[in-house]
Amino acid sequence: KDAHIEIREKKAAAVATAEINSKLEGMETLATQLEEATAPLLSLKGSDLEAFATPASLKDEMGKLSVSLTKCIAEARTFREEQMAKVRKEIKGPMVDVKRELQKLEMKASAISKKCEKTTMDVEQACLKIVEAIYGQASAHIRSEMQKASLTSEDLFTTWLKPGEDRVSESTFCERLESEEGLALKPEQALLLCRHIERGGIGRRKFCSFLQQYFTVVKPIAITSEFDISKAKILRTSDIDEVIEVLEGPSGDDTLGLSRIRGRSMTDGMEGWVSVKGNKGTPFLEKVLKPYYACTKEVKFELEAGDRTLQVDEVLELIEGPRKQIFNPGLRVRGKACSDSATGWFTVKNRSDAVFAEADGKYYLCTTSVAMTDAVDIKNCNVVRKLDKGEMFTALGEPEEDKSSGILRIEGKALKDEKVGWITIKGNAGTIYADASSKHYTVVAETPLQKGFNSETSDTIRMLVAGEAIHSLEGPKEETYPPEIRMKGRLLSDDTVGWITKADNVRPWSPFFKCLIATPLHSSDDAEAEVIRQLAVGETVELQEGPVEQSKEVRMKARAEKDGAVGWVTIKTADGKKVMQS
Numbered sequence: 001k002d003a004h005i006e007i008r009e010k011k012a013a014a015v016a017t018a019e020i021n022s023k024l025e026g027m028e029t030l031a032t033q034l035e036e037a038t039a040p041l042l043s044l045k046g047s048d049l050e051a052f053a054t055p056a057s058l059k060d061e062m063g064k065l066s067v068s069l070t071k072c073i074a075e076a077r078t079f080r081e082e083q084m085a086k087v088r089k090e091i092k093g094p095m096v097d098v099k100r101e102l103q104k105l106e107m108k109a110s111a112i113s114k115k116c117e118k119t120t121m122d123v124e125q126a127c128l129k130i131v132e133a134i135y136g137q138a139s140a141h142i143r144s145e146m147q148k149a150s151l152t153s154e155d156l157f158t159t160w161l162k163p164g165e166d167r168v169s170e171s172t173f174c175e176r177l178e179s180e181e182g183l184a185l186k187p188e189q190a191l192l193l194c195r196h197i198e199r200g201g202i203g204r205r206k207f208c209s210f211l212q213q214y215f216t217v218v219k220p221i222a223i224t225s226e227f228d229i230s231k232a233k234i235l236r237t238s239d240i241d242e243v244i245e246v247l248e249g250p251s252g253d254d255t256l257g258l259s260r261i262r263g264r265s266m267t268d269g270m271e272g273w274v275s276v277k278g279n280k281g282t283p284f285l286e287k288v289l290k291p292y293y294a295c296t297k298e299v300k301f302e303l304e305a306g307d308r309t310l311q312v313d314e315v316l317e318l319i320e321g322p323r324k325q326i327f328n329p330g331l332r333v334r335g336k337a338c339s340d341s342a343t344g345w346f347t348v349k350n351r352s353d354a355v356f357a358e359a360d361g362k363y364y365l366c367t368t369s370v371a372m373t374d375a376v377d378i379k380n381c382n383v384v385r386k387l388d389k390g391e392m393f394t395a396l397g398e399p400e401e402d403k404s405s406g407i408l409r410i411e412g413k414a415l416k417d418e419k420v421g422w423i424t425i426k427g428n429a430g431t432i433y434a435d436a437s438s439k440h441y442t443v444v445a446e447t448p449l450q451k452g453f454n455s456e457t458s459d460t461i462r463m464l465v466a467g468e469a470i471h472s473l474e475g476p477k478e479e480t481y482p483p484e485i486r487m488k489g490r491l492l493s494d495d496t497v498g499w500i501t502k503a504d505n506v507r508p509w510s511p512f513f514k515c516l517i518a519t520p521l522h523s524s525d526d527a528e529a530e531v532i533r534q535l536a537v538g539e540t541v542e543l544q545e546g547p548v549e550q551s552k553e554v555r556m557k558a559r560a561e562k563d564g565a566v567g568w569v570t571i572k573t574a575d576g577k578k579v580m581q582s
Helices: 003-042 046-050 055-087 094-148 153-160 170-179 187-197 204-211
Strands: 214-217 222-224 234-237 243-253 258-265 271-277 285-288 292-295 299-303 306-310 315-325 330-337 343-349 363-366 370-373 383-387 392-395 400-402 407-414 420-426 434-436 440-443 447-450 460-464 469-479 484-491 497-502 506-509 512-515 519-522 531-535 540-550 553-560 566-572
Touching: 003 055, 003 094, 046 094, 055 094, 055 187, 094 153, 094 187, 094 204, 094 243, 153 170, 153 204, 170 187, 187 204, 243 271, 271 285, 315 497, 343 440, 343 460, 343 469, 363 420, 363 440, 383 420, 420 434, 540 566
Parallel strands: none
Antiparallel strands: 214 243, 214 285, 222 234, 222 271, 243 258, 258 271, 292 315, 292 506, 299 306, 299 497, 315 484, 330 343, 330 469, 343 447, 363 392, 363 434, 370 383, 370 420, 392 407, 400 407, 407 420, 440 469, 447 460, 484 497, 512 540, 519 531, 519 566, 540 553, 553 566
């Protein structure tokens, strides 16, 4: 080669090598800073680690250095790719040395990147151990104080809120925990706990989850009246899969070697003491998340102010139940309406013991033709009209006897034309003119007249109205009802509380969703809002708020497990396509 070309190549190689060394030095400097910043935490174990005073600020510093180091590594790799494109075909000369140095740069970048990832994971795990050491203690302490004040977790959440806010701020949460007597938390431990529960302030669901602890029964065990088993009375035996909310504990019985809690059964509200595990380690209870259910089809939601229909994928937070409800048998009668002769089955009494019709003896059937008069005195009255044999009337009062004549009369209203007057029901010689019917019912509340016996499945002929008379043709017969599984819940979308009948209409639901289709994470609930980043297929997010329906789309506020990014995401599109699956 010409001398001037060699000189130019050597200069270019020197410039490239200097840049390589600069990139390498930048990565190594940041890697060293990351190692030094995290060493005070990562060098500790056990009680020393749990007592570490500044985990939150160390974690923040690590985050900043990790971001800077990741950016530095990315820039070094971009530089390497650009330079490799220039020297890839070189087989001799100074640029071959550059190619070799570029390869070393990639190896170093890869090693530093792996070390950065490991350090980040180690810090996350160390901070998690600190949280685990204080989580149960803080939760139990606040739960105890809450119960002394007769507050629910929802009440306490409202108490901790500042005016105009819908989330408990980090500062409020930390101040409250630090001020609790008997709860010796360092400021940054409280902050770390707060951010573990939920970043950016704690919403109602996460706040309640922090305070509410649940166990499910894995082996039947007695629920007792006292902590001390030797002095306790057995209230009942718990059932497998029964869910119990912790009110106090877990507490250890050193004498018997038991771990016990005072809890409330979600099934029937019974409170008492239950053993978590036996003295030989046999588990009776296992920790579970609070149960939630998602609708798999439209579900009737029974409210105090009336019913509404829940749509597919609407989510209920369990408040009470599920419990088996057994119903009393109802009474059904087949009859013929006196007004239009419509014939069918009607309910006299339903499964809740509500009465819809009464056989009260107020209906009289004329056994022979008899006059209806305008006054009770048979000697001083006018005939309104003649009632025919077989005609019916309704008694408007009690029968009255004329002492002088021995005639028994009653005021009544003819069913045929609603004429009102006095009718002789028994003559002075004992002749019966009209007899109280045991075959007639008075409708006291609107109820359907149906084609078949089964009140749940039979078609309605028409509605029977209050005051209507109906002649019994068959019955009364008992109608039995299958037991139902009933559950009280709160909607996540709007906090409405009501009851549902649980069958194949709901499924267990988790606040964790997996991304089925790559989709954007938005900065607000507006589908046109700024995109924070794309969620990849298979990514997991945890629900923070919602789900809510917007323009036929189902959306939620969620936190990505991968990097903690928080934003709004679509669960199901307007045309019913699932984007996220819980």
